[in-house]
Amino acid sequence: MAAVVLVHGLYHRPEHFAMVAERLQTVGTEVVVPELHRGSLVADTAAVQAAVDALQEPPIVLGHSYGGSVITGVRGARRLVYLAAFVPDAGESAAGLGGASPKLQGAISPEPDGSTSLHPDRAAATLYGDCPGPLAAWAVALLRAQAPGCGRGVPERHSWKHTPSTYVVCAQDRAIDPGLQREMASRCTDVREWQTGHCPFVGQPRLIVELVRELLATNTSRSQDEGATTTR
Template sequence: MNGVVLVHGLYHDPLHFDLVVAELRAGGVDVVVPELHRGSLQADTEAVQAAVDAMGEPPLVVGHSYGGSVITGLTGVGHLVYLAAFVPAEGESAARLGGSTPLLASAVVRDGDGRTHVDAAAAVDVFYGDAPRERALWAASLLRPQKPGCGRGVPVRQAWRSTPSTYIVCSQDRAIDPEVQRDMSRRCSSTLTWNTGHSPFISEPGRVAAALRGLLSPRAGRRPETDDG
């Protein structure tokens, strides 16, 4: 593997990965960040599949939060990384797996057109509470409204059954219950536990980039990152 595809979650934007992208590209890694918000899990998955197919050889693919549902439906991937993400089995959706915290639920606002958005002030604590304040405010300003239904989409396949996978549990997550993450992590080949909030690509982008570089070029018998847990 010599390429990385980063897949963002609901309400998020490709720009949220900018700090990680900069670190990876500085090290010569080819990185692609497809845009979701295409109206359904199927449409989001197709957009990411096109990015994967264009990489030339099977890339490492990272899915954050809802992005886990997206990457679960892919083919032609070298390694899957679930970052505080959903890992659906047959017939399961992100909504069915659950795990959203009351704090996240209270931050989601319904718009008049049927879409929802996350209150930017609340998002600073829910998504980015462990990040430097100015960086958290920047990240919250990038959040986008979300059409209904994506979280109820069911992947057409379960790539984690046949593809090497790593789950990163974010033990201080205020958006998705860490215990639910630990349950889902058992479906993956290996698990790391980080003492971070929901979005380490904002709070600790260097750590995320280092972990991905380790998975791209692992040393025999060595994990890519020290496990906090």
């Protein structure tokens, strides 16, 4: 069965991908959405690696925002998809590449235990500004506090250097500058640009479903063609 692993970013939860996951499952795709917030980039990467290793076939692995740093360190993907995400090279971290925009930084509130959270109104405007009000409110209510330091983590490997990759630039993003996204996209095999905000899996899940299905079909067709060539 075709499979996809969806990797959320900072402050987010697997539930934010619910609409994408449900639609992909409806068309027969196996979907896994690991929980991050393991305390470090190394631990988050290990959680996603375990999800990839548990699947029978190499999956498409999609990372959103900080999730790009996570999937960069993962082995065994058939394709990587960076959704408004960081694409670190050797020695680089999400924070070092540019990190959060001033708008997103302005939404971050420190907590007494050293973690941070997002101010609800500012988070709605920054992350979900292109979503209807009730949908943005649903997404904001799911956000959780974030332990410090993950954004400064440096991946131990760089899978985009030897795995096919697609970058999706979100041109109306207020959380990660679209110009920075375009710079990072130059490291990937294929680039798309959508007129969306930072979180299209909330506002326009159809776009992600269509992209994943297209990439799965392209990969399958290529494998069949290669098999036919080998047979001849």
